[in-house]
Amino acid sequence: MLKKINVLLMMMAIAGLTLGFSGCGKDTADTEQGGSQLEGSGTTPQPDVEEPVAGVKEEPVVVEEPVKEEPVEVETENPVEIEEPTNIVAVVEAKPEEKPVPAGMELFKPEIPNPAFRGTPRNSVIENLDKTAPVPPQFYAPKGTKNLALGKTVSASEEYCSTGEIDMITDGDKMGTDETYIEMAPELQWVQIDLEKECEIYGILIWHYLMEARVYNDVIVQVSNDADFIDSTTLFNNDHDNTASELGLGAGKDKNYYETNNGKLIDGKATKARYIRLYSAGNNNSSYNHYVEVEVFGI
Numbered sequence: 001m002l003k004k005i006n007v008l009l010m011m012m013a014i015a016g017l018t019l020g021f022s023g024c025g026k027d028t029a030d031t032e033q034g035g036s037q038l039e040g041s042g043t044t045p046q047p048d049v050e051e052p053v054a055g056v057k058e059e060p061v062v063v064e065e066p067v068k069e070e071p072v073e074v075e076t077e078n079p080v081e082i083e084e085p086t087n088i089v090a091v092v093e094a095k096p097e098e099k100p101v102p103a104g105m106e107l108f109k110p111e112i113p114n115p116a117f118r119g120t121p122r123n124s125v126i127e128n129l130d131k132t133a134p135v136p137p138q139f140y141a142p143k144g145t146k147n148l149a150l151g152k153t154v155s156a157s158e159e160y161c162s163t164g165e166i167d168m169i170t171d172g173d174k175m176g177t178d179e180t181y182i183e184m185a186p187e188l189q190w191v192q193i194d195l196e197k198e199c200e201i202y203g204i205l206i207w208h209y210l211m212e213a214r215v216y217n218d219v220i221v222q223v224s225n226d227a228d229f230i231d232s233t234t235l236f237n238n239d240h241d242n243t244a245s246e247l248g249l250g251a252g253k254d255k256n257y258y259e260t261n262n263g264k265l266i267d268g269k270a271t272k273a274r275y276i277r278l279y280s281a282g283n284n285n286s287s288y289n290h291y292v293e294v295e296v297f298g299i
């Protein structure tokens with residue numbers, strides 16, 4: 001009997017211990033949890049986060065695009081231009097636009113025909129050649145200046161042309177076709193335009209031939225008030241070797257040149273004259289002489 005009571009007491013004691021340990025475990029867990037809360041609030045304070053209020057829409061936050069700054073171009077003073085290698089050795093003269101306009105003058109830019117070269121350029125050795133790149137003609141002249149040669153009478157050193165008619169030189173047609181040029185006899189020949197009265201001449205523009213780049217020999221341009229040119233003014237003379245010595249002008253100081261659709265502009269130098277005479281002595285392709293158009297600008 002006593003033995004049963006002891007066993008019963010022992011069982012009760014064990015049950016009591018088990019219950020006691022369970023309670024201690026719960027207490028320990030609570031203590032650890034509270035410890036971590038203190039630790040968090042003590043070292044890194046959390047920002048107050050506003051809870052969204054039901055029914056109130058938050059305004060969308062507009063994020064501005066970053067402004068891209070344009071790259072700043074830095075201007076360099078006196079930029080150095082590297083010229084392409086070229087066989088053109090002469091210096092191109094300053095264009096009239098780059099100079100102040102003379103009082104009472106206007107800049108004239110005569111109309112030029114379209115380029116009309118055909119075939120392969122001829123490879124000729126030309127003495128006394130102007131290697132300046134051809135540029136469209138332009139010059140200063142008084143207001144009212146116009147082409148006085150248009151439709152005017154033309155005479156020549158020979159009465160008939162082998163191709164075309166002599167008055168085609170002043171008919172205003174300067175297209176580069178087979179029908180627009182005249183062909184005159186070989187060697188030194190001349191054509192002459194009568195302006196019908198004395199005029200002040202500022203520019204003489206010549207197209208000999210448009211379908212091939214040619215150099216015409218002994219291009220001599222004179223003006224006069226005398227139809228026979230006994231007393232005359234020479235405005236251009238590229239007979240550098242004086243092969244046209246029969247004219248008694250001596251060697252010319254102007255250069256030979258390749259003629260393009262820009263024609264050849266001769267400075268009239270405001271010379272007062274009624275007649276214009278133009279010489280030539282064949283070209284680098286043939287001994288024949290040709291003209292498409294001659295314009296005489298003046299008042």
Ligand SMILES: [Ca+2]
Pocket residue numbers: 168169170171172173174180292293
């Ligand atoms: Ca013509």
Ligand SMILES: [Ca+2]
Pocket residue numbers: 217218238239240241242243244
């Ligand atoms: Ca010559």
